[in-house]
Amino acid sequence: MEGNATRIAHLSDVHMLDARPGRARSGLSMGHRFLSLGRPLDAAGRRRKLAHALSTARRVGATHVVVSGDLTEIGAPGELECLAETLHDSGIAPGRVTLVPGNHDLYTSPEGWRRALEGPLAAFRATSAGRAGHVVEVAGVNVLPLDVARHQPVTRSAGWLDDADLDVLAARAADPGLATQPLLVVQHHPPFVRKTQPLQWLDGLVGAARFMEVLEAFRHVFVLHGHLHAAVSKVLSCGVARVFGATAVVDDEDAARVRLYDVRGGVLEAAGLAS
Numbered sequence: 001m002e003g004n005a006t007r008i009a010h011l012s013d014v015h016m017l018d019a020r021p022g023r024a025r026s027g028l029s030m031g032h033r034f035l036s037l038g039r040p041l042d043a044a045g046r047r048r049k050l051a052h053a054l055s056t057a058r059r060v061g062a063t064h065v066v067v068s069g070d071l072t073e074i075g076a077p078g079e080l081e082c083l084a085e086t087l088h089d090s091g092i093a094p095g096r097v098t099l100v101p102g103n104h105d106l107y108t109s110p111e112g113w114r115r116a117l118e119g120p121l122a123a124f125r126a127t128s129a130g131r132a133g134h135v136v137e138v139a140g141v142n143v144l145p146l147d148v149a150r151h152q153p154v155t156r157s158a159g160w161l162d163d164a165d166l167d168v169l170a171a172r173a174a175d176p177g178l179a180t181q182p183l184l185v186v187q188h189h190p191p192f193v194r195k196t197q198p199l200q201w202l203d204g205l206v207g208a209a210r211f212m213e214v215l216e217a218f219r220h221v222f223v224l225h226g227h228l229h230a231a232v233s234k235v236l237s238c239g240v241a242r243v244f245g246a247t248a249v250v251d252d253e254d255a256a257r258v259r260l261y262d263v264r265g266g267v268l269e270a271a272g273l274a275s
């Protein structure tokens with residue numbers, strides 16, 4: 001990376017369990033077993049993967065780190081505390097980290113995210129998803145963290161952007177003061193309408209169609225998302241990739257991957273995966 005360029009490190013889908021001594025097995029619920037189907041409930045391993053990904057972000061000189069949701073498996077207080085400990089242990093200044101919640105983070109309580117920002121994640125509050133339309137200024141880019149998560153049964157995994165959220169998003173996208181450099185919307189769900197109506201209901205983002213209209217209208221707006229547990233680079237009609245999804249920290253071996261982007265000439269460009 002060139003001297004003063006901006007580099008963003010994108011992690012997603014950590015699915016943290018409570019890995020603190022004596023907590024790991026006793027705190028597991030039926031919800032954990034349902035939601036972790038096919039993935040080992042290895043609390044220490046998940047914590048190790050996040051620690052590794054954060055140290056990679058430091059090593060590659062990330063200006064700012066974003067974590068695009070499903071930070072925890074069920075949003076249990078112990079999981080959020082363990083997440084906070086691991087983030088603090090990384091040595092990355094909290095002001096250089098943006099967190100947004102995913103559907104998993106709201107399975108325990110509708111208040112889970114708000115309480116976390118007032119409690120264990122308080123140091124990250126100023127740079128994370130909370131107040132609608134809040135923009136985090138980073139050298140070379142503006143970051144707009146969005147909370148699309150709502151409390152729902154563990155059998156559903158949808159995301160929500162209601163009209164008021166979309167009005168705020170459209171106003172930020174249209175703000176000339178924010179148009180001179182890339183505006184990175186960080187949210188858990190991808191902004192696509194799913195292929196079938198049942199799938200859209202079950203796992204899609206309510207408001208996705210209107211969000212795509214905003215994206216098509218404002219070419220300095222980019223989206224960094226998670227949820228799909230896969231690297232995604234989606235080219236929009238202007239011919240430039242502006243929607244990027246990251247792989248899941250939980251799905252990787254110990255050397256969990258981090259997706260990187262560099263800002264060049266006012267454009268955010270994917271710069272590969274590091275581990």
Ligand SMILES: [Fe+2]
Pocket residue numbers: 013069070102104227229248
């Ligand atoms: Fe996930």
